[in-house]
Every structure is written in structure tokens, then in C-alpha cells.
Amino acid sequence: MPGYDGFDPSVAAAGQVSPVKILVAGGFGVGKTTLVETISEIEPLRTEERLTAAGVGVDDLDGIESKAVTTVAMDFGRLTLADAGVVLYLFGTPGQERFWFMWDDLLSGALGALVLVDTRRLDRSFPAVDFFESRGLPFVVGANCFHGEQPYTAEEIGAALHLRDPQTPVLLLDARARTDARDVLLALLDLLISSADAA
Amino acid sequence: MSEPERPESPASQSPEPESEVSEVEASETGPSARETPGEPRRGSRRRTRLYALTDGRTAAPHTVLTMDTTITAAVGAEGGGGLPTEWQAVLAMCAPPGGLAVAEIAARMRIRLTPMTLLLGELADRGLIHHQPPLQGAETTNVHMLMRIRDNLARI
Numbered sequence: 001m002p003g004y005d006g007f008d009p010s011v012a013a014a015g016q017v018s019p020v021k022i023l024v025a026g027g028f029g030v031g032k033t034t035l036v037e038t039i040s041e042i043e044p045l046r047t048e049e050r051l052t053a054a055g056v057g058v059d060d061l062d063g064i065e066s067k068a069v070t071t072v073a074m075d076f077g078r079l080t081l082a083d084a085g086v087v088l089y090l091f092g093t094p095g096q097e098r099f100w101f102m103w104d105d106l107l108s109g110a111l112g113a114l115v116l117v118d119t120r121r122l123d124r125s126f127p128a129v130d131f132f133e134s135r136g137l138p139f140v141v142g143a144n145c146f147h148g149e150q151p152y153t154a155e156e157i158g159a160a161l162h163l164r165d166p167q168t169p170v171l172l173l174d175a176r177a178r179t180d181a182r183d184v185l186l187a188l189l190d191l192l193i194s195s196a197d198a199a
Numbered sequence: 200m201s202e203p204e205r206p207e208s209p210a211s212q213s214p215e216p217e218s219e220v221s222e223v224e225a226s227e228t229g230p231s232a233r234e235t236p237g238e239p240r241r242g243s244r245r246r247t248r249l250y251a252l253t254d255g256r257t258a259a260p261h262t263v264l265t266m267d268t269t270i271t272a273a274v275g276a277e278g279g280g281g282l283p284t285e286w287q288a289v290l291a292m293c294a295p296p297g298g299l300a301v302a303e304i305a306a307r308m309r310i311r312l313t314p315m316t317l318l319l320g321e322l323a324d325r326g327l328i329h330h331q332p333p334l335q336g337a338e339t340t341n342v343h344m345l346m347r348i349r350d351n352l353a354r355i
């Protein structure tokens with residue numbers, strides 16, 4: 001194993017903010033990229049990674065292509081919260097979930113996740129819900145209102161998702177609205193605070 | 200710290216093992232080699248310059264970075280005078296006090312995550328950058344920290 005010395009005290013001494021990682025997941029076309037763009041203080045960025053079917057981040061240094069390898073793209077955004085001394089890093093997960101489900105680096109170190117759903121195609125977000133539940137990563141659900149209104153209530157959506165923890169917050173939102181995007185992040189923080197309190 | 204995890208026979212442990220990196224290095228000496236048809240399409244000349252920095256070393260960098268690590272330059276871009284201009288660009292991008300996430304540097308440099316991470320690891324090994332991982336373990340369940348984040352978020 002290469003040594004991992006992790007924390008670099010010289011950085012903290014310089015008064016630098018701490019990174020905090022949050023994932024934005026959900027099925028195809030549910031608004032992940034839109035949400036990251038809405039909340040981010042920088043223009044949207046995409047980071048690419050090559051994954052094998054086994055999910056390992058294998059990047060060639062020699063350019064050899066292989067059929068077992070696919071390139072996935074993640075959205076990246078950030079939001080500096082100077083008073084809290086942190087910068088939120090938002091990672092919009094790539095659509096091909098069969099790859100990122102095995103990608104441990106994506107999950108590791110994450111504070112929590114936002115799972116977006118489109119109630120017209122709720123099943124597309126089942127895998128993300130299953131994944132975070134099985135890995136024990138706290139998450140909140142954001143139901144995008146694509147036509148300006150949502151025919152279902154938050155309770156109905158939560159029930160249809162068969163959430164393991166019925167207390168999991170479900171919010172109705174428009175991923176293009178900054179206040180909505182902020183509110184879903186606030187709901188995640190509230191969830192984290194209440195579980196930290198309970199511990 | 201002997202080498203129990205290395206399965207190779209002693210005979211295979213030559214000081215300069217065959218590797219992708221040393222092949223790339225070799226092509227640096229012959230400009231025509233870079234232009235060979237069938238080279239990977241992603242700017243082979245640029246690749247060569249980037250990977251030349253690793254000195255043909257094949258061992259993974261000592262410093263392990265992840266996509267969510269924040270990188271801050273430890274030297275100014277001018278301090279990296281002998282480095283390829285791409286690396287001076289990285290150092291300029293990550294100027295203190297701010298710094299940038301590995302994922303953001305990769306996106307801006309248009310390099311995929313794994314090679315970017317390895318190459319930044321190499322820069323860290325050389326003391327050219329500082330690195331800070333995201334909040335971990337106990338910090339992520341620290342109620343005071345979480346409440347500070349929440350309160351700040353509520354004001355944006």
C-alpha cells in the first residue's frame with residue numbers, strides 16, 4: 001500500500017477551507033446536471049474517468065483502448081461557505097450507474113447525497129436509492145417538477161420509492177431554482193444533524 | 200518495508216522495468232516517433248510532455264490523492280521553472296489560499312481523473328503542492344460543524 005498521509009497541516013495553517021463532498025444522483029435525465037449548475041459558484045465542469053466493468057478507475061498511460069472500458073463523465077460544481085470554513089464539492093454522478101455503483105472512490109468521503117427523481121419515471125431512480133441505502137450513505141430525495149406542478153405529494157413519492165427509512169426527507173423542487181436547490185441541501189444537513197445528535 | 204507484496208521473481212526486478220511511461224519517455228527523444236500514424240488521438244505531444252515529468256518512474260506516487268482532495272500550490276508557477284508549461288498552469292490554477300479540487304483541475308486541464316490523480320501525486324511527492332482530503336469520519340458527524348454549514352447555507 002502506498003502511504004496515505006492524508007491531512008496536510010501546512011494547508012490548515014494557511015487557514016484554508018475544508019472540502020466537503022456531496023453526491024447528486026438519480027436516473028437518466030432527472031436533472032442532476034441542472035441542479036449542480038444551479039448551486040455551483042463556477043461554470044459547470046465535467047470530469048471524465050475511465051472505468052472497467054469492474055468499476056476500477058483504470059486509466060491507461062499508453063492510450064490502449066479496450067472494450068471492457070468505458071468513459072463516464074461527472075458533473076463538478078463547488079460552493080464556498082466561507083463562514084463555515086468549508087467548500088462544498090458537488091459531484092453529479094454519471095448516468096451509467098452499473099459502472100459507478102462499483103466505483104468506491106465516488107462514494108468514499110461523501111457526507112451525503114441528493115437523489116433526484118422524475119415522478120413520471122420513478123423507477124429510473126430506484127437504483128440510486130438502493131445503492132445509498134445499501135451503503136448506508138445518508139440521502140434526501142428531490143422530486144423535480146418538470147411541468148411546473150407535481151401531481152403527487154411528497155408522502156406519496158416517498159411511499160412509491162419504498163424508502164427503507166420512512167423519515168427520509170422528500171422535497172418537491174425545480175432544479176433550476178437556486179432556492180429549491182439550497183433547500184434540498186439544507187434538508188440533507190438537517191438529516192445529518194439529527195442523526196449526529198441521536199448518535 | 201521490504202517487498203513482500205511484490206510477487207515477481209528477483210530477476211524481473213530490474214531498476215528500469217518496461218512500462219508505458221518509459222515508452223512515452225523514449226518517444227520524447229525521437230520527435231518523429233510521436234507523429235506515428237495510429238498514435239492515440241488525444242494530443243500525443245502533450246501527453247508526452249505531461250508524463251515526462253514522472254522520470255520514467257513506474258511506481259505509483261507515494262501520495263495518494265482522490266477526486267475530492269483540494270490541491271494548493273506550494274510554490275509559485277515561477278518556482279516550477281523547469282517544469283512543462285502545463286504543470287506551471289496547474290500550479291497557477293491552484294494558487295493559495297484557495298486551491299482546487301483534483302476533479303476541477305482534471306476538468307480544466309482536460310485530463311481524465313486517474314492520470315490527473317497520479318500526476319498530481321507525483322507533484323505532491325516532490326513537494327510542489329499541498330493536499331487536503333475532504334472532511335472524514337468524526338468530522339462529518341460533528342454537530343457543530345454541520346450546524347455551521349447549515350447556517351451558512353441558509354444565508355446564500
Ligand SMILES: Nc1nc2c(ncn2[C@@H]2O[C@H](COP(=O)(O)OP(=O)(O)OP(=O)(O)O)[C@@H](O)[C@H]2O)c(=O)[nH]1
Nearest residue numbers: 028029030031032033034095144145146174175176
Ligand atoms: N421543468 C423543469 N425542467 C428541468 C428541471 N430540471 C432539469 N430540467 C430539464 O430537464 C432536462 C434534463 O436535465 P439534466 O440536468 O440534463 O438531467 P441529468 O440528470 O443531468 O441527465 P443525464 O446526465 O443525461 O442523466 C434539461 O433539459 C433540463 O433543462 C426542473 O426542475 N424543471
Ligand SMILES: [Mg+2]
Nearest residue numbers: 032033034092
Ligand atoms: Mg447530466
